[in-house]
Amino acid sequence: MSQDNKALFIIFGGTGDLAKRKLYPSLFRLFRKGNINKHFAVIGTARREWSDDYFREIVAESIESLQPTQQEITDFTSHFYYQAHNVNDTAEYQVLGDLANRLDEEYQLDGNRLFYLAMAPRFFGTISKHIKSEKIMTENGFSRLIIEKPFGTDYETAELLNNEIGAAFKEEQIFRIDHYLGKEMVQNISAVRFGNNIFESLWNHKYIESVQITLAESLGVEERGGYYDQSGALKDMVQNHILQVVSLLAMEPPTIFSEEAIRTEKINALKAVRVYDEKEVLHAVVRGQYAEGKLGDNSFASYKDEPGVEENSQTETFVAAKFMIDNFRWAGVPFYVRTGKRLTEKGTRINIVFKSTPINVFREASNDPADLPENILTIYIQPTEGFSLTLNGKEIGDGFNIDPVKLDYRHSQENLDNSPEAYEKLILDCLKGDATNFTHWDEVATSWKIVDIIRHTWDKETTPIPTYPAGSMGPKCAFDLLESDGHKWVWEPDAWYKEQGLIK
Numbered sequence: 001m002s003q004d005n006k007a008l009f010i011i012f013g014g015t016g017d018l019a020k021r022k023l024y025p026s027l028f029r030l031f032r033k034g035n036i037n038k039h040f041a042v043i044g045t046a047r048r049e050w051s052d053d054y055f056r057e058i059v060a061e062s063i064e065s066l067q068p069t070q071q072e073i074t075d076f077t078s079h080f081y082y083q084a085h086n087v088n089d090t091a092e093y094q095v096l097g098d099l100a101n102r103l104d105e106e107y108q109l110d111g112n113r114l115f116y117l118a119m120a121p122r123f124f125g126t127i128s129k130h131i132k133s134e135k136i137m138t139e140n141g142f143s144r145l146i147i148e149k150p151f152g153t154d155y156e157t158a159e160l161l162n163n164e165i166g167a168a169f170k171e172e173q174i175f176r177i178d179h180y181l182g183k184e185m186v187q188n189i190s191a192v193r194f195g196n197n198i199f200e201s202l203w204n205h206k207y208i209e210s211v212q213i214t215l216a217e218s219l220g221v222e223e224r225g226g227y228y229d230q231s232g233a234l235k236d237m238v239q240n241h242i243l244q245v246v247s248l249l250a251m252e253p254p255t256i257f258s259e260e261a262i263r264t265e266k267i268n269a270l271k272a273v274r275v276y277d278e279k280e281v282l283h284a285v286v287r288g289q290y291a292e293g294k295l296g297d298n299s300f301a302s303y304k305d306e307p308g309v310e311e312n313s314q315t316e317t318f319v320a321a322k323f324m325i326d327n328f329r330w331a332g333v334p335f336y337v338r339t340g341k342r343l344t345e346k347g348t349r350i351n352i353v354f355k356s357t358p359i360n361v362f363r364e365a366s367n368d369p370a371d372l373p374e375n376i377l378t379i380y381i382q383p384t385e386g387f388s389l390t391l392n393g394k395e396i397g398d399g400f401n402i403d404p405v406k407l408d409y410r411h412s413q414e415n416l417d418n419s420p421e422a423y424e425k426l427i428l429d430c431l432k433g434d435a436t437n438f439t440h441w442d443e444v445a446t447s448w449k450i451v452d453i454i455r456h457t458w459d460k461e462t463t464p465i466p467t468y469p470a471g472s473m474g475p476k477c478a479f480d481l482l483e484s485d486g487h488k489w490v491w492e493p494d495a496w497y498k499e500q501g502l503i504k
């Protein structure tokens with residue numbers, strides 16, 4: 001049931017890409033559903049000198065694809081105000097504070113404030129400090145801070161940043177966003193595991209051969225070459241989204257499905273992820289960078305030719321890794337993860353590969369004496385959402401040949417269209433003070449410790465980074481990584497391989 005949540009949103013970086021593409025549309029969806037209604041106001045702030053009217057036009061443009069009526073546009077945008085403001089200038093916070101107090105009274109917001117930092121991380125510290133010192137935080141109502149990724153660039157910078165923010169906001173007021181935690185099917189991992197005894201009772205090293213997580217993107221770096229070239233796939237995707245998914249898959253069942261219980265178990269799981277030494281990194285983690293390539297009628301430029309990217313860049317646009325989790329549940333089970341840009345298609349999937357039966361009792365009755373195919377549970381996160389489970393059955397007819405069948409469920413397009421988008425869900429959670437789907441400092445810190453050693457090892461490498469053709473599924477070393485363990489990636493999109501004549 002929807003509830004008219006009262007709050008003033010102060011969006012730092014109100015003229016930026018994230019605000020326009022994600023935040024305003026999400027606020028509109030919340031408005032349409034009545035989760036914010038009469039008692040909310042938004043201050044957009046950045047250096048540009050915009051008027052309220054111009055700001056409202058931009059907001060109206062940003063929600064066009066949601067096909068609002070004219071009345072909805074007028075009602076929604078009337079809650080938006082713009083204040084030009086340089087976040088480094090202490091004096092300007094006074095004006096912002098005055099506007100905030102005025103809107104608080106006008107919209108009867110009870111002092112509830114949500115500060116959204118949709119800006120480059122180097123500004124997070126100074127903004128938090130000023131919000132406190134210039135008394136933009138309220139004494140009555142709640143004051144919550146939503147921070148975008150990346151949270152630091154390594155453990156040391158993350159800790160520094162955390163201390164700066166922590167001087168102004170308490171941990172329970174800080175909402176570190178990881179938009180993957182707002183995705184329906186990522187949240188569904190807990191439902192699949194803890195709602196089905198047939199899975200949870202098998203969810204351990206005795207029955208699971210490997211866990212595979214793929215976060216594949218077909219797009220390149222687009223307009224974000226400048227940022228990405230300093231970051232790379234390891235920091236952009238592995239440190240946050242991938243390790244969050246690993247923790248949800250690996251954690252012990254919480255005693256109760258509460259923020260605190262889940263967090264405790266996620267942190268324990270992350271702490272059990274083996275932190276490699278440099279030698280181990282070279283065996284367990286591989287990287288690549290896209291070279292020019294072709295898929296169907298589309299030709300793609302190489303990463304090095306993208307705007308904002310250094311000519312001789314050694315930044316990875318692809319990472320594949322084998323993580324090991326050193327606890328009783330997961331001893332010996334590899335968690336293979338991979339992510340990359342300019343891959344064959346966009347798709348996020350989890351494959352849980354179960355061990356084959358101890359022997360193949362059909363070996364003499366069937367045409368194939370080999371081990372039986374493994375049962376595989378797949379969780380489809382995007383673009384389709386659902387689950388599938390492969391089971392072995394008998395092929396119809398004479399003999400006793402085994403025929404794997406796939407039980408497949410996907411949410412309908414109608415359900416997908418009506419389901420809340422990740423940012424929408426997360427903003428609503430924050431309004432309600434529920435931080436379950438946000439990352440706690442301990443998770444961020446542990447994740448950085450896992451990836452820092454990988455980065456340091458690569459920084460010492462003198463051999464050029466391996467490349468892969470744009471439109472493929474990554475460099476050869478990503479396939480070798482599994483092959484050397486006697487495994488292979490379960491999910492192989494066909495398009496590129498067909499094109500190369502490798503499969504029919």
Ligand SMILES: NC(=O)C1=CN([C@@H]2O[C@H](COP(=O)(O)OP(=O)(O)OC[C@H]3O[C@@H](n4cnc5c(N)ncnc54)[C@H](OP(=O)(O)O)[C@@H]3O)[C@@H](O)[C@H]2O)C=CC1
Pocket residue numbers: 012013014015016017018019045046047048085086087088117118119120121148149150
């Ligand atoms: N865009 C995306 O899809 C995603 C972004 N993020 C993260 O979100 C954050 C914002 O990204 P994005 O929107 O893409 O970045 P943009 O570069 O598009 O926006 C940056 C914003 O900061 C403002 N700004 C810059 N300097 C100052 C200053 N000194 N004082 C006040 N305002 C300033 C800019 O406005 P002006 O120039 O008018 O001052 C602009 O509104 C980053 O941390 C990014 O990593 C995370 C995930 C996805």
Ligand SMILES: O=C1O[C@H](COP(=O)(O)O)[C@@H](O)[C@H](O)[C@H]1O
Pocket residue numbers: 179217236237348
């Ligand atoms: O955080 C990020 O995520 C996107 C991928 O998100 P998705 O929801 O489209 O899967 C990625 O493109 C971007 O580089 C990264 O910063």
